[in-house]
Amino acid sequence: MSALEQVKKLSREEVLDKIAALGIEEYGLVNQKLSDRLVAAVQESKEEGKETGVVCALNNADTDGVLLEVLRSEPEKVLEGIAIAAYVLESENMVLYIPDYAKETAEDERLNQAADKYQVTLQTGLVDVRASQGKALLHLITAAELADAFNDSYEPEIFVSVNGQALQKVSCETKIADLVSLEGAKAVQLGYQYYTPAEAEELTVASAGITNGVIRVLAEKDCIVAETEKRLSASRMLSCGKCVFCREGLIQLTHMQKETAAGKGKAEFLDMTQEIGEAMTFSTPCTMGQTSSLIALSAVQKFGSEYEAHIKKKACPAGVCFSTETIYIDPKTCDGCGECMDVCSLDCIEGKAGYIHMIDDIDCDRCGKCMEVCEAGAIQKTSGKLPKLPNRLTKVGRFKKR
Template sequence: MGALEHAKTMSREDVLKKIAALEIQESGIHAGPLTAHFDAALAENAEEGTDLAAVAALNNADTDQVLLEVLKNDPEKIFEGLAIAAYALGTEKTVLYVPEAETALAESLADTAAKYQTEVKAEFLNIRENKGNALIHIVTCADLADAFSDAYTPGVYVSVNGGEVKKVAADTKIADLADTEGAKALLLGYRLHQPEDAQLTAAEAGIANGVVRVLTEKDCIVAETEKKLTASRKQSCGKCVFCREGLIQLQYMQKETAEGRGKMEFLDLTKEIGEAMCCSTPCSMGQVSAEIALTATELFGKEYEAHIKKKNCPAGVCASFVNIYIDPKLCSGCEECVDVCPKDCIEGKAKYIHMIDDFDCTKCGKCMEVCPEDAIVQTTGKVPKLPNRLTKVGKFKKY
């Protein structure tokens, strides 16, 4: 007997009692007892006076989308779980949202969706249009299907450093999930943490999007934060002022800092804008996308100070603070670097010391990869005296 068939042998009240007895939680950023989540949805629906639908999706703020693997790995389970949620809520209308870019996935689900009479949409979930519906996380659907197959085990779905998504016990410590030796920071869900927070359990860490990532000294906090905010800007629908304008400002300040034009007042401004976004927007995109910037500036202020005051990226990642030059003592004039430079910004000919034009150089590092003499150096420090015109190999003396 399938999970849905099993659930339908029970009354709605008994289904809800079983969900409560198993202490099944709503997943994502709205974590809490699922029965309370259902009650809140029913109360809102009564106020709106609309036809109730059970709607499954990832949180809008989830730009990593690692939890989408739960759907991809077992679509039938998700559709069954969604249908069970609808039955418990007293409706037959079900809708499944997948991210806008996942049109191929949506098409691949057509047959299963028809079997369960579920509408599948590849688009951003509009919270206003779905007011009065019961919004359920995709992972919650998987838990419901497991519950009525008598296969449910409580836990948290995680992907460690981009690896396979797996369900772990809620009391599992982050230190037992990931090697944190040499860690500079931990990205747990939407927030950055100090390395000592590896002693938190998976439940305590609030990993709403499944992401567990270890950042080392080779990772730049500013660059990583800017990357996350850029992804949020791309995914945001842009209809809410606080979310749209807040993301623009937060991402701009990170970009300016990474490019050497940062200001110390950006830290206070990030706090002001980020906190306003968290409480002034209707969906998870505005509510949690600012958390990466808030935790970055709060916990790693020294790294921002290094970028702003010392004009230095401690991780050596931000290209604006990195210099690449050709060591005239080591260059053999082989022309390998000239051939691979995508910007044609290396001047040189056979048996002459080559020179890099700093103005056009993007610091892509391709020249470093092919140099047989390891003569091309990347540094955040001072660049030594270099030739200013083509000079034969071994003839440059002002070093």
């Protein structure tokens, strides 16, 4: 007998009682008992005068999608769990959302057969939280756990993928240090944010709040700034852009990461990241805005020294950002013609007619245009030690090494 068939032999109150007795909690970011969430959905639908139902999906902010493996491997279990939740709500309105980046999953034959069997509508894209008022929003793992509960196989465990490896289910009390080696680690991404190795060592998978299944170790060769920019860019690509705080916040946070990685960061970026990130966390209706900013917030809060190195010293501790080459003007060869100044779009060359020109290495993006127009061949590029250069404007032929 299937789980749904067993459920339909019980009253809705009996089903809720069993869910409550098992202590099943919503797997997503909202820390709420599933029984309470289902009851709240019914109450909200009455208050708002809207039809209730079940909306199942990953968190909107989940750009990794590692938990989709559960849907791919056991589609019928997830769909049956959705149907059980709908039975409790006395509704036939059931929708399963699949992210746009996983459209091939939505086309899977086994999933579509299960959707037809349980009369669940499949859609791609993000969940519109506002439009879903009155409905029970469930994480797809919660739906799978609901089916397990009435197959008498439910265990309160957590799915994790360690450093991109196969998804596994582990006890809630499993320590992060038992899953990954923290030796030589710079940072550990747990869920949607970074932790220091010392912090990670003390955490279990439950206390870390890993709701997207991601455990990833960053080594010394990994740049926090560059990695954070990648995470934010992925969120921008997925965001619907309808909410101002989320849309504009992601634009600003991504821009500041890119500028910092390019050697154009500013000290005020750290405070701005804090301000924008916190505003997104509290002022957006769905997980895209609420959690996509956490990666940037945790980066600047816990690895501020790496940002300071990029901004103040123009140095990337991991050796990932910035060119290893430097462009300079040879004071012995420069004839003070000024051609290089005319082509520098960043205005980072200082000089005047008859004086040895100087390049501001902080602003220089090493485009090489100045080298192309210098007929004297005075502008050089090197990855080694720079020769002695003037620190103030000096007439051509007057510079002497000291």
